[in-house]
Amino acid sequence: MNENVTAPLRARAEIDLAALKANVRSLRAHAPGAAFMAVVKADAYGHGMLPVARAAKEAGAEWVGTATPEEALALRAAGIPGRIMCWLWVPGGPWREGVEADLDMSVSGLWALREVSAAARELGRTARVQLKADTGLGRGGCLRADWPELVREALAAQAAGLVTVTGLWSHFACADEPGHPSIAAQLTEFREMVGYAEGEGVTPEVRHIANSPGTLTLPETHFDLVRPGIAMYGISPSPELGTPEDFGLRPVMTLKASLALVKHAPGGLGVSYGHHYVTPGPTTLGLVPVGYADGIPRHASGTGPVLIGGKRRTVAGRVAMDQFVVDLGGDEPAAGDEAVLFGPGDAGEPTAEDWAAASGTIAYEIVTRIGSRVPRVYVNGTSGAPDVRQADRAHTV
Template identity: 80%
Template sequence: MSETSAVPTASLRARAEIDLGALRANVRALRARAEGAGVMAVVKSDGYGHGAVPCARAALAAGAAWLGTATAEEALALRAAGLPGRILCWLWVPGGPWRQAIEADIDVSLSGTWALREVTAAAREAGRVARVQLKADTGLGRNGCQPGENWAALVTAALRAEAEGLVRVTGLWSHFACADEPGHPSVAAQLGRFREMVAYAEDQGVRPEVRHIANSPATLTLSDSHFDLVRTGIALYGISPSPELGTPADLGLRPVMTLSASLALVKHVPGGHGVSYGHHYVTPGPTTLGLVPVGYADGIPRHASGTGPVLVDGKWRTVAGRVAMDQFVVDLGGDEPPAGAQAVLFGPGDRGEPTAEDWAKASGTIAYEIVTRIGTRVPRVYVNGQEPG
């Protein structure tokens, strides 16, 4: 077991236990789903809140072929930690650390000719060939190059830079908008447009190492989208991309994070007692209240006030009143667990505890946000770091 906190007692208040054995098993399950395509383990946003470096190491040990990040800073941090192999980062702004990324042998994504100009200038300065991937906007409408004249111009300019020895075009890729909605017409439309844009680039002379469009939901449900590589983000951490696709267990995945806290106080109160700011909850009769010492500063959604589920003393409880910055209250209904008893906010669910999806429903959001928002005040405690045997 290892812990990220520098304060030895921090885990007594709260902890996010990260099961690296579950993560490795998820990678193996996703590799089987990928049917021969490589698996990119996406570890952006500090590994979706799980810890980028430990999760990246575990993913590579389980056979992930690539690592993926949003920002260059995230990718450079992986290299600084000694992570080997291929890393792609895709969210760039003008003036970004192109040279550092080139010198760290990181693949950089380009969505327009302005980015190509900056990366070629950095390649000249570094005296090294930049590894670049061209991103196509096939219909998501975020990052990526538009089809038609814009794509043609980017492909032409990239091939010219490649001929000059400044870049190597290593990939062609895109991203789905609605792959988590089975049968949505945009999925087939985007896949068709991606094939067309890849075919154009290859007809012009691009010879990519990898072509990729599949995110987690497409990896799990759309084999036609796998190409050479699939990019698995939320599924890597054992969370279903969408309830419509099934539970984690349905998909052969296991949630990696278990979030718990120690009760800071248990006390008796009379009926009619207001609880937390605004008195949005008033006890219906004499009862016991338990104080859970985590709040929205730790990433607990304030929108889950009055609805968030917690397992305490073997029973599901509900947040009573508002979630405050550092704490919230549950009505224990007369039960008297001792101070220090464990309150499990979410986990895999197989011990009766709520899941991240339960918190997402309670908060009107998605499970991605629930795990990603858990803050740095909550130490990550890593278990099953080594393969058994």
């Protein structure tokens, strides 16, 4: 939905589509021999699934990846062309719709293979499936002991015309921890499980295991396709690996709010629930109208950084459901002035990584948790018109 974004907004998450496209191109340069899957699960990590998928495709992504089939089906219904893969299925899922939409559907066990095969048989069509190997993450995927049976049944279903095995894939547990011994162990396991499947007659179009850290730092993991997630949004998968700038990436989301109130306060005033902050002397307080209902971490109470009037401030007291307070130290910005919670950091504003450190989590969670009450405002998305902005209040699926 388009809106007049020159009108004041309580809060907004500006999504820089030019930065996103540049990130896709930079990541592709790290893996020049592999196809690129733009991972847009969880509403594109909070950035807006459809605008991000379109921008990533424009930047050269051959594949789009989601967690749930519902996300993938929404992409197809919105007209996203080409290869779309989804991997988080449960029994009774929309297999028929997935076959009809020509999705690539992940299979981790026999129940899933049998359900997708039944859907294909009913439709009289061939389903596209990818077999997932659990190489050491201990989460989704088929363990080595069960792999021969899954491969055998998949080949039988393929011989019957029910499925085509388009891929073999897995996921790392610790690729964001340089030198972790599980990286080499998982890579060896993946090669051996792929080798077994291919030896039995599977001829996959793509083999893939590289996530963001794999794409950026482990070229031996690139195989036929890479699947960057968080790095596509300009956030480093791990501070230990390097900063976004180290990898030629730029943060895509900037979270802003308009000050709702600025007032003079005496010393000794308790601020917000529980009075965990008490003004040390006469000061000014600013009210920022976003809270944990908008995705601001309550764990950042007393620690979360904000840029107001060109200065870094800190959340004073507890983050509430809809708002939090900052001690302005006597400065007097006006109600309606801008508070920048995080962004690329160009103007001294905090980054998502700063908020992650302040709340004891990872930057993935900071951007992904920004809720639907915060409109996404898309900037730099139209060639030749960098100032065109679109606000999307219906960005979620």
